[in-house]
Amino acid sequence: GENVEQHPSTLSVQEGDSAVIKCTYSDSASNYFPWYKQELGKGPQLIIDIRSNVGEKKDQRIAVTLNKTAKHFSLHITETQPEDSAVYFCATHTGGGNKLTFGTGTQLKVEL
Amino acid sequence: GAVVSQHPSRVICKSGTSVKIECRSLDFQATTMFWYRQFPKQSLMLMATSNEGSKATYEQGVEKDKFLINHASLTLSTLTVASAHPEDSSFYICSAREQGPGSPLHFGNGTRLTVT
Numbered sequence: 001g002e003n004v005e006q007h008p009s010t011l012s013v014q015e016g017d018s019a020v021i022k023c024t025y026s027d028s029a030s031n032y033f034p035w036y037k038q039e040l041g042k043g044p045q046l047i048i049d050i051r052s053n054v055g056e057k058k059d060q061r062i063a064v065t066l067n068k069t070a071k072h073f074s075l076h077i078t079e080t081q082p083e084d085s086a087v088y089f090c091a092t093h094t095g096g097g098n099k100l101t102f103g104t105g106t107q108l109k110v111e112l
Numbered sequence: 113g114a115v116v117s118q119h120p121s122r123v124i125c126k127s128g129t130s131v132k133i134e135c136r137s138l139d140f141q142a143t144t145m146f147w148y149r150q151f152p153k154q155s156l157m158l159m160a161t162s163n164e165g166s167k168a169t170y171e172q173g174v175e176k177d178k179f180l181i182n183h184a185s186l187t188l189s190t191l192t193v194a195s196a197h198p199e200d201s202s203f204y205i206c207s208a209r210e211q212g213p214g215s216p217l218h219f220g221n222g223t224r225l226t227v228t
Contacts, residue, residue, distance in 0.1 A: 034216065034217070036219075041222070041224070042221050042222065043116075043118070043205045043207075043219035043220050043221045043222045044156070044205070044219045045219070046216055046217070046218060046219075049216060089155060089156070098144070098161065099146075099158060099161070100146075100158075100217055102155045102156050104154075104155050105153075105154075107153075
């Protein structure tokens with residue numbers, strides 16, 4: 001089955017700096033790569049996603065890059081703000097297109 | 113945007129009782145919903161895939177007689193934890209897909225279950 005690794009597990013940045021979270025996956029058939037933000041006590045919220053036919057996607061301060069050859073994709077957050085502090089999960093679409101496999105999560109802390 | 117509502121947000125029950133959690137897609141129809149379990153500081157573990165009008169598909173190791181799933185309509189799926197025990201205490205989260213495979217998955221806000 002699919003194996004998704006996510007790094008780092010924790011990340012502290014100063015407000016205004018950039019944050020980068022990376023994920024690698026094993027199933028070359030994976031074709032959809034979403035990123036979720038989870039705040040304490042809440043469910044994950046989809047923040048950006050990318051499909052395998054695209055190498056990069058940007059939405060304001062958030063961007064995702066995908067390298068299908070190397071089987072890794074990354075989340076980039078620029079000009080970080082305290083409200084960006086949360087746990088971020090990457091995921092891949094597997095199982096014939098029906099299931100998501102999640103990474104292990106990254107606790108991002110944006111310090112003032 | 114697509115909204116998934118989950119109820120209750122918190123429940124405390126005594127060991128041996130059953131607990132029902134509801135998951136509703138508010139502004140779209142969901143032929144498929146998913147139920148996850150999350151332990152503190154860990155990732156989401158898929159428990160089962162709920163298909164409208166048919167039996168749920170359970171992941172390996174998940175007891176289908178313990179975690180009963182019903183997907184009676186295109187907007188509602190329920191998870192019943194039967195005869196709950198303290199080890200069932202966890203954060204349960206449902207999700208629903210707007211369209212077919214490959215479309216975005218939207219999550220409810222989870223249910224914190226505590227079994228005493």
